Amino acid sequence: MAITPLISNHRGTHLVTNRSQPGPFGWLSARGRLCAPLLGTGVADRDLFQGFTLQAVDAKGRVSIPADLRTVLEHNNGGPENRLALIGRDSALGCLVGYDTAWARERNERLNALTRIAEEEGRAIDLAARRRDNRVERVAYDPSGRIVLPAYERDKAGIANWAFFAGDGDQFQIWAPARLLADTAGDEDLQDRCRYAMKLKGVAL
16 A cells, blocks of 8 residues: 655645655655654544743753643643653754654654655665654653753753744744744744744843
8 A cells, every 4th residue: 555655844734745855764845854654543632732932941951841732742641640751853943842752653653664665765764864863852841841951952952041832733843042033944934923922021132
């Protein structure tokens, strides 16, 4: 049975078109986002990460995951007692990403499938990129949602005093506002939302 590749991004999930480009694990969008076939079970039962919030970060890297994102994490993790987020880095975008343990398993299945497709089509596989995508840290948070962002990831993402959280469907993004706003090829709507969140809290770069 043929597997139809899909693109998942901030605008939803779409069929791959001729504007997509083949990448090391399958199809990539113009900005390098992973385009995966829909696999696994329980996908329909997932809640999606949505919403936008600017949060303060202290000197130790502590920040509170917004309540609406925590609700989704706990639902997808199987209950409120499972207060855990996986935090990694999106090297294509330059931000951090967070997601639940169920999505980590689903994501790994998709990467395995894309690897098999690449092998069947005789395309080279970038194993270093595959390993990078799987380098995440399991971070527990307290009842108020407070976590400590992993120091290495925080440094690479340029996050200092503020973090802009943005729901992105199956995962959420964590941006350094300065980096997001400096990206001339970035998502203009997301940048506008970040500026508005900064305005509400009186934050200036």
